[in-house]
Amino acid sequence: MGVALGLMAAAEQVTAAEAGLQGALHPSTGDWSLEAAAAHLGTSQDALKLFISIVLGYPFALFHRQFLYGKQPHMIHLYNTALGLWMAYFNFGFQMFHSLACVLFQFLVLRLIGRTITGVATTFIFQMIYLLAGYYYTATDQYDIKWTMPHCVLTLKLIGLSLDYYDGGKDKAQLSKEQELHMLPKELSLAEVSGFAYFYGAFLVGPQFAMSSYLQMAKGELTDQPGHRPNSVTPALKRLLLGMFYVMVYMLGKPYFPDDYFLTSEFANRSLGYRCLFICLWGKVTLIKYVTCWLVAVSHPYPLHIFKRLKFLGSKMVSQGLTLLFLAIWHGLHSGYFMCFFMEFVIVYHENQVLQLIEDSPLLNRLTSRPELTPVLYVLQQSFHWLFMGYALVPFCLFAWDKWVQVYKSVYFVGHVIFFSQILLMPSYRKLLVPKKHLKHQ
Known part of the structure; x- marks a missing residue:
């Protein structure tokens, strides 16, 4: 929920310095920089960058639809990774390496520790500690657009990935229908993990989706018209x-x-x-x-996914309480x-x-x-x-x-x-x- 604040922060983050720039950097003076545009709109440069990045997802998706649909999956993964990394750099500069480090770490966990409860625990502990450390060192008394905003989306995504990968090693009789739908029985490549993590349509503010759905999309199988492009332009x-x-x-x-x-x-x-x-x-x-x-x-929705996995506690109320506690911590300190x-x-x-x-x-x-x-x-x-x-x-x-x-x-x-x-x-x-x-x- 907290990440959604980012898109609309444009209406809330006018500082005194920015207000002073509104007259000096009006587009009529010939200055068409992002700083000038943000000042003219009465917003922050960070908020404008975020808005531009989200809207650019539409032409990026249209290019994918027209020129990459049906191509080899590795091309889709590289395309998604490149655009996601560009978005990270455009918005946060070299702080993009926070996400890159966590994605590489997650790939190593999947490869070296494998489909074990240790792998799930390692993922949860490392990714949450990294996120909370980021919150601690960057915290202010207001909502800021900084690298921790997309990182909280990434954290939940990578934790969900580890759970689905762990399920892929279980017997199907042990899985619920939902777990069976999203389990990952095959080994994942670095291109698949990075493409999933940096997918431009969800990297900055979500939403959450499963790796199984992403792989279907990369193979051209996530469509309402089997064998053809999905009927998605009008929607x-x-x-x-x-x-x-x-x-x-x-x-x-x-x-x-x-x-x-x-x-x-x-x-x-x-x-x-x-x-x-x-x-x-x-x-x-x-x-x-x-x-x-x-x-x-x-x-x-991975929070619901986590809630359902707590049914072994035998109390819906306790499961719900722990899930909401996790969400509170996940949002910040x-x-x-x-x-x-x-x-x-x-x-x-x-x-x-x-x-x-x-x-x-x-x-x-x-x-x-x-x-x-x-x-x-x-x-x-x-x-x-x-x-x-x-x-x-x-x-x-x-x-x-x-x-x-x-x-x-x-x-x-x-x-x-x-x-x-x-x-x-x-x-x-x-x-x-x-x-x-x-x-x-x-």
């Missing part, structure tokens, strides 16, 4: 136009709902109702930045990430309790099934969703403890109070509304 253009639409909506809406406003005395002096409403609307606008980056179907995913855990846990209560209670079941109440229930559901989506996003976007705690204090920790009180009261609700034969669900 891709629709996604591009929709993404650009969301960019415009975000850039128009964000000035009215800036993150910094939460920390002003003006916000603190507003009424409680206004502060809650602002959080609702701010959350909706902020969510657009994620929608903009991920207007694609994530065919292999700021306390805001941990609070955000903690709130997600609490909210999902409460929602599951409510759904189970409605299912077990004949009265609630009848009420929620009445068609005339559908509009009312929909309004309540959406109001609930808007408020607490924004509420949980506050620490995610403000990062630092003193900032997000200040915002939560201003609304008296309303989300925490509501959810924790309702979780504690749920046993009483069940006693009142659920027949005794269903109380085993309590």
